Amino acid sequence: MSNLLEIKNVRKSYGNKVVLKGISFNVPSGSIVGFIGDNGAGKSTTFKIVLGLISNDDGMVNIFGEENINKNPKIKEKIGVVFDAANLPAHLTIKQLNKVFGKLFDSWDQDNFHRLVSSFSLPVDKKVNEFSRGMSMKLSVAVALSHNAQLLLLDEATGGLDSSSREEVLNELKSFASKENGGILLSSHIMSDIEKIATHLVIIKEGEILLNAEKDEVFEKYTIVDMDMEKLNSLNQDIVVAKRNFDTYYSVLVSDKKQLPHDLVTKPISMDDISLLLTRSNE
Secondary structure, three states, X not given: OOEEEEEEEEEEEEOOEEEEEEEEEXXXXXXXXXXXXXXXXXXXXXXXXXXXXXXXXXXXXXXXXXXXXXXXXXXXXXXXXXXOXXXXXXXXXXXXXXXXXXXXXXXXXXXXXXXXXXXXXXXOOOEHHHOOHHHHHHHHHHHHOOOOOOEEEEEOOOOOOOHHHHHHHHXXXXXXXXXXXXXXXXXXXXXXXXXXXXXXXXXXXXXXXXXXXXXXXXXXXXXXXXXXXXXXXXXXXXXXXXXXXXXXXXXXXXXXXXXXXXXXXXXXXXXXXXXXXHHOOOO
């Protein structure tokens, strides 16, 4: 499986504030990478660096094997982007947008755009500035999926959607990754969305990657277990991914539950459990 996006040891600071501390991860073709972290963790900065909107201080970003996409405008057409705030011309209708994007993109797929607009129940004669936030997000997704992109960068693309609309969008994203062999970097605070469609998990905290693994491996091998300090110290520390102190005990995320002592009680884990423990961990 080839990588559509490769991020290697990327660092970024603003003055004395270090935002990214040498992060590395990939987006393979056919994958949906859930990019998880609190506000201010470094997700938006990562997106901007990938898109060439800001420069990194160190490290390397490769998209389709190219290091500087600003030198090759054709590469940008192969990237679909949806940010939390829709950036579409507010005074135009969907009918008018279709004509604009038909001229803007060499590979504009009008038929697919119409299919998505219909599937998402979007009004074609209404101006974008009259759309609700949810409608604007669905329109942004429809555009991103309609110019034969290979890589999608989605920052809170399901924000503002009700559960039914989110399911529609998530199904389209899964179809894109599987049928087109595309790749998706998906940032979301809705852990159920990540758990439902992600193939890989990347969790970032204060500019550092805490977890970078395939989702199936995490749910198969990882677990969270509560224990006292003595038990924690007796563990193989190589399997301790993160721990959180609750005064009388520690809640510990381990990467291989088979290495735990038999007297420790494990419990099923969810994306919420993993994300919360990692982003609130004491190390």
